[in-house]
Amino acid sequence: MQGVARNFFILGIVMAIAGMMLGLSMAMSHNHVQMPVHAHIMVAGWLMSAVFGFFYHLFPAARQNRLATVHFWIHAVSIIVLVISLYFVLAGNPGVEPVTAISSIVFFLGMLLFAWIAIPVINKS
Ligand code: HEM
Ligand code: HEM
Incomplete structure (x- = not known):
């Protein structure tokens, strides 16, 4: 994998490790808050980044854009800010919510x- 495809896949792997550590800590503490x-770390962080990584790997025309x-x-940046800010919101800091809202957008x-x-790359291939 090269360039942006590689970046997406590495980001996905880092997200998977972070998300699973959080999942394990939730399971061990019996606190699913x-x-x-x-x-969202698992699906929007790991799975989506992996899909983007595969896409840019399979379509060189896309990664050259x-x-x-x-x-x-x-x-x-948006997924990292989204999940960290959401963590603080769910931990009882509603004031952080505008950060979650902006990063979601x-x-x-x-x-x-x-x-x-x-879409243009898909249509041409
Ligand atoms: C070390 C591995 C993992 C652990 C210990 C773990 C743990 C957990 C726990 C404790 C919950 C909360 C369940 C509940 O309160 O109903 C949960 C929910 C969830 N996990 Fe994981 N998880 C792991 C891996 C994964 C992976 C690999 C994915 C996806 C790629 C994933 C996606 C989800 C999703 C989407 C939910 C929400 C399910 C719902 O809406 O009911 N998890 N996980
Ligand atoms: C703009 C970005 C997004 C926003 C604002 C958003 C918002 C939400 C909200 C408000 C919930 C309900 C949470 C609850 O009831 O506690 C939710 C749940 C969920 N979302 Fe998203 N979402 C976003 C992106 C995504 C993406 C891209 C995926 C999948 C790739 C996804 C997968 C899920 C799943 C599996 C659940 C159920 C697990 C849970 O309840 O936490 N979301 N989302």
């Missing part, structure tokens, strides 16, 4: 950017 944080790097940074914009990059 952070379940939405665990769920300069916007692919922008997509990586939007996805990486940025995360969604990352998905729209991916659609913009991917």
Whole structure:
């Protein structure tokens, strides 16, 4: 894997390790308050990053698009800020919620950017 594909896959692996550590701590403590944080780290962090990594690996035309790097940074920063801020919200700090809201919207914009990059490549191949 090269370039942005590799970055996405490494990000996904880091997310999987962090999410599973949180899952284990939830299971061991019998405290599932952070379940939405665990769920989003696992699916939006690990699975989505892995799918993006495979996509950019399979379609060189997509990873050569300069916007692919922008997509990586939007996805990486927004998912990290989203799950950390959500952790604090669920731990009893409702004041952090605007950070979660903004990072959710940025995360969604990352998905729209991916659609913009991917759909022309899919149609041509
Ligand atoms: C070390 C491995 C893992 C542990 C110990 C673990 C632990 C947990 C725990 C304790 C819950 C809360 C269940 C509840 O309160 O109903 C949970 C929920 C969840 N986990 Fe994990 N998990 C692990 C791996 C994974 C993986 C690999 C994924 C996905 C790739 C995943 C996705 C989810 C999701 C989506 C939920 C929410 C389920 C729901 O909505 O009811 N987990 N996990
Ligand atoms: C803009 C980004 C997103 C926002 C704002 C969002 C918001 C939410 C909310 C409000 C819930 C309900 C949580 C609860 O009842 O405690 C939820 C649950 C869930 N979401 Fe998301 N979500 C986002 C992205 C995603 C993505 C991209 C995936 C999958 C790849 C996903 C998978 C799930 C799953 C599996 C659950 C059930 C587990 C749980 O209740 O925590 N979400 N999400």
